[in-house]
Amino acid sequence: MNTPRPHAPLHDVRLPVQAKLAAAWTSFMFLYLYVDYLALYKPGVLDDLLAGIVHDFETGPLFVGLALTLMAVPILMIVLSATLPARVNRVVNLVVAALYVPVTVFNADGEPWSYAYFYGFSIAVELLLLAFVARSAWTWPRREPRES
Template identity: 40%
Template sequence: MLDDIKVHTKFKLSALWCSVMFCYIYGDYFELYQSGKLQQMLAGRTALGPATQATLLGMSTLMAIPSLMIALSLLLPATANRWLNIVLGVLYSVIMLLAIQGSWHFYVLFGLIEIALTVAIVWYAWIWPKRLAS
């Protein structure tokens, strides 16, 4: 019989957000190999239109939130942590569902993995064990 430990929900959530971030990074990195992608970047175009300060700030915020959730999942009190993970897990699942529409196969693969991970985040946050009142 192999020895095993019970992993606290906070650690599970943090690890899942880490995995999500690695998939985001690799998916976006591999996307640079698509023909014409670098030329679009050099011309100042993004998937959302021209690369303005507002567009880049919005995209930065969108990517900073999952990065922060790695730490916040460990640091926030349980109730706030639970609800923030549920809301953001659903939000990022929907965002990825929209983002993979008509994408290259590698991006769809990363997107489906990211959706599975963010759904797992929602699931683990939803079933967060409750402590019996003393």
């Protein structure tokens, strides 16, 4: 029986770019969702929500549609990152990551300074994840052309 030695070097298995991107978008999506969920615990937020207001916006069909779209894109990016062909996958990830940078920063607009850590930390992590997506897509490995 061949048992590995306890102090032998670990085998570093490389993940395909698609798996890395899908994992990053999954992390981004969960963080995005939990920030919105935890924001419900701030005093007055539920009262505003019951009155039909979120961040000074009325919670009508337009708001709900936009909110769903903002959440659906990272959700779709999980499956798209795992299934699209490399060339299209690379472009889509670069474009969507770039578009979500201002969306991510805007999420803290109008928030009180007392929640600076909450929003600052969440935005920093979201931006790091978006940077990881952009870097992974930008540095997508290229296959060497076969010699004829």
